[in-house]
Amino acid sequence: MSTARFLKARDIAPWLEELGREYTVLAPTRHGDTVVFREFEPERGIELDRLSTTPAKKALLPPCETLFEYATTKTDTPPYRTSIELRPTLPEGKILLFGTRPCDARAMQIFDRVYDGEQVKDPYYTARRNAATIVTLACSGQAGTCFCDRVGGSPVDATGSDVLLTPLKAGYVAEALTEKGMELMRDTAFMKADGLRQEALNVRNRILEEVPERTSFLDMERNLLSLFGDLGFWDKTAESCLSCGACTYLCPTCYCFNITDEPHGDSGKRIRTWDNCMSSQFTLEGSGHNPRPTKAHRMRNRIGHKFSYYPQLHDKTLACVGCGRCISNCPVSFDIRNAVACAIQHAAANAQEHAHD
Amino acid sequence: MTSNPPNVYLPDMATIQEVIQETPAIKTFRVTLNNADRMQAFSFEPGQVGQLSVIGVGESTFVINSPPTRKEYLQFSVMKVGELTSRLHTLKAGDQIGVRAPLGNAFPYDSMRGRDIVFVGGGIGMAPLRTLLLYMLDNRAEYGKITLLYGARSPHDMAFSYEVEEWLQRDDMHTVLTVDNGTPEWQHKVGLIPNILKEIGPSPENAVAVTCGPPIMIKFTVQALQELGFGDEQIVTTLEKRMKCGVGICGRCNIGSSYVCKDGPVYTLAQLKELPGEM
Numbered sequence: 001m002s003t004a005r006f007l008k009a010r011d012i013a014p015w016l017e018e019l020g021r022e023y024t025v026l027a028p029t030r031h032g033d034t035v036v037f038r039e040f041e042p043e044r045g046i047e048l049d050r051l052s053t054t055p056a057k058k059a060l061l062p063p064c065e066t067l068f069e070y071a072t073t074k075t076d077t078p079p080y081r082t083s084i085e086l087r088p089t090l091p092e093g094k095i096l097l098f099g100t101r102p103c104d105a106r107a108m109q110i111f112d113r114v115y116d117g118e119q120v121k122d123p124y125y126t127a128r129r130n131a132a133t134i135v136t137l138a139c140s141g142q143a144g145t146c147f148c149d150r151v152g153g154s155p156v157d158a159t160g161s162d163v164l165l166t167p168l169k170a171g172y173v174a175e176a177l178t179e180k181g182m183e184l185m186r187d188t189a190f191m192k193a194d195g196l197r198q199e200a201l202n203v204r205n206r207i208l209e210e211v212p213e214r215t216s217f218l219d220m221e222r223n224l225l226s227l228f229g230d231l232g233f234w235d236k237t238a239e240s241c242l243s244c245g246a247c248t249y250l251c252p253t254c255y256c257f258n259i260t261d262e263p264h265g266d267s268g269k270r271i272r273t274w275d276n277c278m279s280s281q282f283t284l285e286g287s288g289h290n291p292r293p294t295k296a297h298r299m300r301n302r303i304g305h306k307f308s309y310y311p312q313l314h315d316k317t318l319a320c321v322g323c324g325r326c327i328s329n330c331p332v333s334f335d336i337r338n339a340v341a342c343a344i345q346h347a348a349a350n351a352q353e354h355a356h357d
Numbered sequence: 358m359t360s361n362p363p364n365v366y367l368p369d370m371a372t373i374q375e376v377i378q379e380t381p382a383i384k385t386f387r388v389t390l391n392n393a394d395r396m397q398a399f400s401f402e403p404g405q406v407g408q409l410s411v412i413g414v415g416e417s418t419f420v421i422n423s424p425p426t427r428k429e430y431l432q433f434s435v436m437k438v439g440e441l442t443s444r445l446h447t448l449k450a451g452d453q454i455g456v457r458a459p460l461g462n463a464f465p466y467d468s469m470r471g472r473d474i475v476f477v478g479g480g481i482g483m484a485p486l487r488t489l490l491l492y493m494l495d496n497r498a499e500y501g502k503i504t505l506l507y508g509a510r511s512p513h514d515m516a517f518s519y520e521v522e523e524w525l526q527r528d529d530m531h532t533v534l535t536v537d538n539g540t541p542e543w544q545h546k547v548g549l550i551p552n553i554l555k556e557i558g559p560s561p562e563n564a565v566a567v568t569c570g571p572p573i574m575i576k577f578t579v580q581a582l583q584e585l586g587f588g589d590e591q592i593v594t595t596l597e598k599r600m601k602c603g604v605g606i607c608g609r610c611n612i613g614s615s616y617v618c619k620d621g622p623v624y625t626l627a628q629l630k631e632l633p634g635e636m
Contacts, residue, residue, distance in 0.1 A: 067366045070412050084412050084453045088364050120604045120619075123364045228613070228633035256608035259366070259601045263413035270366075270412075275607070283609055285599050286417075286439030289572055291612075291635050301611075304633065309614035 003176040004197050005190035007165070015188065016098060017042050023096035023133070026059050028052040040098070048099050048137055051146075051323065055252035056104040059097050060111060060128045063249075064273045067124065067259070072266040089269075090123060095132040096184070103148050103321040105136045105160035107252035110321070113314045114255060133180045136161035137172070141210055145324030147337055149211045152218055153321055156204040166200035173200035217318060220344050221308040227347040228304060231296055237339050238299035240332045245276030247326035247334070253306065253319045256282075277302055299339075307340055365604050368410045368455025369395055374430055375450055379516035380509075382437050383481060384446050387423075387430040388454060400459075401425055403466055403488040404595060404623045407458025408603045409433060411444045418600045418618070420485040421458060424492040431456070434484040434516060460603045461622050464489045464567065464593065473501040475559045477578050479508050479550050479570025483516055485595045485622075486569055494530070503530040504559050508550040508570075511538045533557055550574055551581040561586040567593045572636050579626060589627035596622045596636070612636075 007015070016025050017040075025040040034053035040046065068088045075081045108129070115125035139146075139155035148154055158164045162181035165172040173196045176182040227233060248254045258275040262268050275282060278299075283292045292298050310319035320336070327335050369390045377385040386409075390396040403424055410416040423432035437446045448454065466489060474493065478486040486505075493500045505524060509515040515534065524532045535546035535553045546553050550570070559566070566587050568578045575594055582592050598610035598617045605619035613632040615621065 072412070079451070081451060082453055084370055084455075086367060086370065086412070086455075088367050090364075114606055120365060120606065122606060123366075225613070225633070255606075257601065257606075259416065259607070261413050261415050268413050272366075272601075275609070277608065283599055285597070286442065287571070291598065297635065300633070301635070304613065305608070305611070309611065312614045 003182050003185060004193045004200075005174045005185055005188060006168075006171055006193035006196060007174050007190055008171040011171075011190070012098075013042055013046055015190075016040050016046070016096075019096055023094045025096045025098060026056065027098040037097075037100075046099065051101055051103075051139075051143065051325075052099075053325070053329065054250060055107065055323070055325065056097055056100045057107060057111070057252050057255070059095055059132060060108060060125060061115075061255060061257070061274070064271055065091075065124060067270045067272055069269045070267060074266075088123075091127045091131075093131065095128060097132060097134045100134055100136045100161070101139055101323070102136055102153060102155060102157040102159070102161070103146075103323040104252050105134050106148075106153050106157060106321045107160070107323075108134065109160040110253045110310075110314075110317065110319050111255055113317070133162045133184050134160065135163040135165060135174070135181075135184070137165045138167065138204055138207065140167055140207060143324065143328075145327040146322060147324060148322035150214060150217050150337070151318045151320050151322040152216075154211065155207050166203050168196065168199065168203060173197065175200065215341070217307060217320070217340050217344070219316065220340075220347075221311040221316065223347045223351075224304065224308040224343055225312075226350060227343055228300060228308075230346070230350070231300075233343070233346055234296035234300040235294070237303075237342065238295040241278065241295050241299060241334055242332060243278045243280065243295050243298070244331060245278045246329050246331065247336075248276045248278060248302075249274060250325040250329050252323055252325070253321055277305075303336070303339060303343065307343075365457075366602070368408070368412075368416075368457045371431075371454055371456045373448055373450050373452045373454060376448065379434060379518070380514045382514070383434055383516045384437070385422075385432060385434045385516075386445070386448070386454075387432050388456065389430050390456065391453075399428075399431070402459070402463030403492045404462065404464035404485060405459035406461045406603075406618075406622060407431070407433065407456055408460065408600070409435075409445065410455030410457075411441060411448070412453070412455055414444045415441045416455070416457075416601075417441045418460075418597070418603065420488065420595070420622075422484040422488045424488050424495060426492055426495040431458070434481065434487075436481040457603060461618055462620065464595070464623050465625075466492060469493075469565050470499045471501060471563075473560070473562075473564035474503050475564055475566040475582075476503070476505040476507075477550060477554060477566060477568040477570075477582075478506070479568075479574040479578075480510065480514065481516070482568075482570030482574070483507055484569075486567060487517060487520075489567060490524075494527075497529055501563065504557070505530060505532045506535070506550060506554055506557060507532070508535040508537070508553065508574075511536050512540055512543050549577070551577040554578060554581045555584065558585060561588070561591060565591050565593060567595075569595045576636070589630060590625055592626040594624060594626070594629075596624065598622075 027040040115122040306319040371388040375387040419433040539547040601607040605616040610617040
């Protein structure tokens with residue numbers, strides 16, 4: 001049974017339209033000057049030429065979702081009793097993510113370790129995740145803000161993907177990598193393309209050859225930890241930050257959320273929404289106490305989480321996939337690469353100083 | 358409806374059986390889960406917490422402050438501080454609340470067996486200590502000397518007064534009370550907790566100190582304990598953080614790589630020193 005097919009570029013939209021009957025299809029599409037991941041509609045078309053401005057994470061963790069609905073009923077004779085019924089609203093239906101990039105697909109695995117862990121499983125996330133098939137397009141090259149190669153990935157990395165598309169002239173070689181991927185490709189009318197596998201591999205190798213040699217951010221978790229008492233460093237690092245949170249919303253690996261209730265009379269719902277750790281209110285307690293009172297604290301936590309805390313907990317995997325969206329969309333041009341490189345340098349210098357003491 | 362995996366976000370509905378006005382700002386709620394089988398099977402360890410919901414308003418974290426040795430209800434003591442706690446304070450016996458519990462870790466009460474215990478509680482921080490204290494009193498022979506230092510801003514801010522009286526009478530524990538601001542009737546100490554602690558001067562030998570209170574009080578209490586010779590492994594505290602999910606996912610209660618909701622809320626000072634200083 002063949003698991004490689006050739007997709008002509010012009011056949012993709014009709015195929016996705018057909019799949020729309022069985023799946024909720026999400027794909028990158030043009031929206032003004034930007035490219036956003038959203039539900040595929042033929043008239044909106046599909047945009048595969050550049051990395052989408054928004055990540056694909058909303059397919060698995062929507063910006064806003066209902067956890068449960070509730071209804072309150074009161075008896076109208078004494079003794080007056082109230083009863084409250086809770087109805088969980090677990091997601092249903094199959095999801096197809098088409099045209100994710102390797103960084104976005106890799107980010108899904110970073111979510112998995114937290115939302116589908118050994119101890120705790122998030123039932124909403126896992127329902128979507130188990131029902132999702134991810135078709136990833138290998139990148140033809142890296143943009144100036146890309147740094148997937150420095151955080152353990154690459155422009156052609158297949159981690160987290162069910163199908164990998166490799167761009168050839170006039171189309172894509174689609175290789176199924178998982179059971180879900182095979183199921184998706186098996187029933188298509190696309191031309192079998194096992195003969196093109198070698199050519200696809202050559203293309204990917206050529207793309208890899210273009211990746212520059214540069215320092216990696218891996219294995220720095222302990223090193224960085226030594227810098228966390230140096231608030232002055234984080235003050236300087238966070239100086240220009242506006243705490244707007246654009247970086248967190250556009251980050252494919254940021255997964256923090258809030259839970260709030262929305263009442264409408266006697267009924268309502270409990271919802272969860274994406275949250276932003278760069279906001280001063282994120283950790284503000286009812287008493288007025290705030291364990292992360294300044295943006296220096298919050299910057300330390302954000303960078304700390306991605307490059308130290310998460311790797312300490314999850315086999316040294318960084319919680320950053322190097323997509324560069326936080327860099328290209330930051331209103332004050334904050335560059336996380338510089339911040340991390342500085343932090344590593346600073347920590348090393350501190351260590352050396354201590355060695356001389 | 359059965360769901361697999363279990364829905365960690367779905368509270369058990371519970372009925373408030375009794376409300377006790379502890380102080381002008383603190384009320385204690387005794388609740389039972391509506392599902393009798395769930396209530397029967399409910400088990401936890403001293404120090405674990407729960408998320409209480411006023412459905413339609415929200416959810417917040419409170420320690421289960423009845424000990425597992427007393428099973429007829431679950432008790433939570435709530436200080437009126439913000440929106441949710443203000444709404445909780447309007448509830449009466451018979452009202453419905455949501456409970457997600459137990460969450461988090463417990464006091465290391467096993468490794469405390471055979472040792473002297475020094476409790477230092479400030480304000481509402483007495484709530485988690487009460488769980489462990491009652492557990493130890495219910496298993497009195499297994500623990501050494503028990504000392505309790507409990508402080509509040511003023512005499513009428515002192516919670517659990519009905520039990521404090523009993524604790525003062527007991528000859529198998531030493532209870533010291535202090536307030537920041539005394540009144541003419543106040544028979545006990547006046548002064549800040551860390552100062553009174555140094556005055557009492559409990560011996561660190563084969564002892565464990567357990568402290569909880571406002572962050573600033575914990576900070577100076579820890580310093581006082583260190584001055585008395587308590588080592589980092591001998592100082593245990595339980596932390597409060599803003600929490601949402603309660604299961605280590607939502608990302609706001611972490612201190613470095615440790616999630617207070619799941620890896621805490623109980624830490625030794627030795628464990629805290631391994632983490633970035635973000636109290």
